[in-house]
Amino acid sequence: MDTAVKKKGRKDAEDTQEIISLTNVSKAYSTGAPALKDVNLHINKGEFVFIVGDSGSGKSTLIKLLLRELVITSGDINVMGYDLARIKHRRIPKFRRNIGIVFQDFRLLKDRNVYENVAFAQRIIQKSGKEIRKNVPSILGIVGLAGKYKAKPKQLSGGEQQRVALARALVNKPAILLADEPTGNLDPKNSWEIMKLLEQINESGTTVLVVTHNREIVNAMQKRVVTLKRGVIVSDEEKGGYIDED
Amino acid sequence: MRINTLFYTIRQGLRNIFRNKSFTLASIATISSCLFLFGLFFSIVTNFQNIVKNAEQKVGITVFFDEGLEDKRIEEIGQLISKRPEVSEIHFVSAEEAWDSFKEDYLHEYADGFTENPLENSANYRVNLSDVSMQSALVTYIESIPGVRKINRSELTATTLTGINALIAYVSVGIIAILLAVSIFLISNTVTIGISVRKEEINIMKYIGATDFFVRSPFVIEGMLIGLIGAVIPLGIIYVLYNIVMEYIIDRFPMLTNLLSFLTVHEIFNVLTPVSLGIGVGIGFLGSIVTVRKHLRV
Structure with a gap:
């Protein structure tokens, strides 16, 4: 029955092109107030969505739920046809291979060079040596780091490190890219370059979710903006802008 | 598992070893010192057991017969004794042999003065036991056989050897158990530190979609290599x-080597090598797999 439900779920997702679906999702931690309350969020394949909100608004919790790092307390959560409330532990790795993730602090392996950092993602999904040698240089070319494949992370600027992280997230060709404050540690010039890359990636068909505080970027890019406040979605607008707290 | 994934895993295991040199050295030093003590103890204990075993085999009893007992009856007595399970060896010594051996051991040239065999009634069976603790039971049995006149034995030697044997067994089991417990505790600690250093890497692997097996393998290989x-x-x-x-x-x-029989280094290492390697690799495997398992639920 489980499989039947899953298959049906997958089919629905394909029909509607819905890739992420949260219905009445709540998440409460064992201590304190709920982190997310009654969240309804539906994202279609190929969308570019900003998730904005102050710290404590539930953005990080949302990302963790989408990665199945956390389990919802109630409601329904479906990503790429996977029912994340019921998914078995051993199936989680396969599910996560559909999602690329980029963090504010890059999280590169400091002891390995650019090439190895990106190849690492391919090795994890057990690509052959031949494929790795083909895919890694190609993705490094896309993010503009083809010439620096031998450099160690500490020899790179913040912007370059974020590109390496982006290349690592994209090399496995994920359907969804989650970017958690990708410009949080970057200057405006580098921030814009990263955002342009994200837009380019989105144009090639990848669904992109960007969690950010960067008002200027959100307002300028005219994409869908979902605003969270104390665990509740307070606004969800096509071509929206950054809503001020007050 | 793909071949290149296997090589990658082994390479990562090797890299881990060099990446955290101080932790690696600490782990190796811990296992080494425990296994050194184990090996030392093993060498001493097995040698001691060998000495005791040889001494046991030398502690025999001597069975004498009634005067003028027929050869046929002597043979029957021999058969009865050799049927006993605790008997490892039985050897008939005729009166002539007894006298020859006595002459050789004690009299040398002075034996020429004897024209008759003074040990005429000294034909006997020398009986060796496989288990010295069964000596008194065997003696009681042999004494009950008709035709047996006298039995010579060494009660003190028998009980002492039995006691030493038991003591060695208890002490060795105890010390080895303590050493193993200490090793496992220390290795688990060292692996925990090693993993906490690489927690970030494990997290990244999990986010990208690495299976538990893929995440664990390099650490387990590292543990086994250590x-x-x-x-x-x-x-x-x-x-x-x-x-x-x-x-x-x-x-x-040189006197000591005549009295005590030591084992050769090969006899010791035939057992010590596989046991030590097994314990070392086993501890590394267990310590790492248990510790990595704790850090996998991302």
Whole structure:
């Protein structure tokens, strides 16, 4: 029955092109107030969505739920046809291979060079040596780091490190890219370059979710903006802008 | 698993070893010292057991017969004794043989003065036991056989040897158990530190979609390699040390080697090598797999 439900779920997702679906999702931690309350969020394949909100608004919790790092307390959560409330532990790795993730602090392996950092993602999904040698240089070319494949992370600027992280997230060709404050540690010039890359990636068909505080970027890019406040979605607008707290 | 994934995993395991040199060295030193003590103890204990075993075999009993007993009856008595399970060896010594051996041992040229065999009634069976603790039961049985006149035995030697044997068994089991417990505790600690250093890497792997097996493998290989190195080092040291000590004993105390029979280094290492390697690799495997498992639920 489980499989039947899953298959049906997958089919629905394909029909509607819905890739992420949260219905009445709540998440409460064992201590304190709920982190997310009654969240309804539906994202279609190929969308570019900003998730904005102050710290404590539930953005990080949302990302963790989408990665199945956390389990919802109630409601329904479906990503790429996977029912994340019921998914078995051993199936989680396969599910996560559909999602690329980029963090504010890059999280590169400091002891390995650019090439190895990106190849690492391919090795994890057990690509052959031949494929790795083909895919890694190609993705490094896309993010503009083809010439620096031998450099160690500490020899790179913040912007370059974020590109390496982006290349690592994209090399496995994920359907969804989650970017958690990708410009949080970057200057405006580098921030814009990263955002342009994200837009380019989105144009090639990848669904992109960007969690950010960067008002200027959100307002300028005219994409869908979902605003969270104390665990509740307070606004969800096509071509929206950054809503001020007050 | 793909071949290149396997090689990658082994390469990562090797890299881990060099990446955290101080933790690796601490782990190797811990396993090495425990297995060194184990090897040392094993060498001493097995030698001691060998000495005791040889002494046991030398502790026999001598069975004498009634005067003028027929050869046929003597043969029957021999058959009855050899049927007993605790008997390892039975040897008939005729009166002539007894006298010859006595002459050779004690009289030498003075024996020429004897024209008759003074040990005429000294034909006997020398009986060796496989288990010295069964001596008194055997003696009671043989005494009950008609035709048996007298039995010579050494009660004190028998009980002492039995006691020493039991003591060695208890002490060795106890000390080895303590050493193993200490090793496992220390290795688990070291692996925990090693993993906490690489927690970030494990997290990234999990986010990208690495399976538990893929995340665990390099750490497990690292643990097993550390265990292997930790076992080879003390084996080498003990090999050299054992030869030196044996040469020293043979050189300085030749008397001792006549009394006590020591095992050769090969006899010791036939058992010590597989056991030490097994314990080393086993501890590395267990310590790492248990510790990595704790950090996998991302």
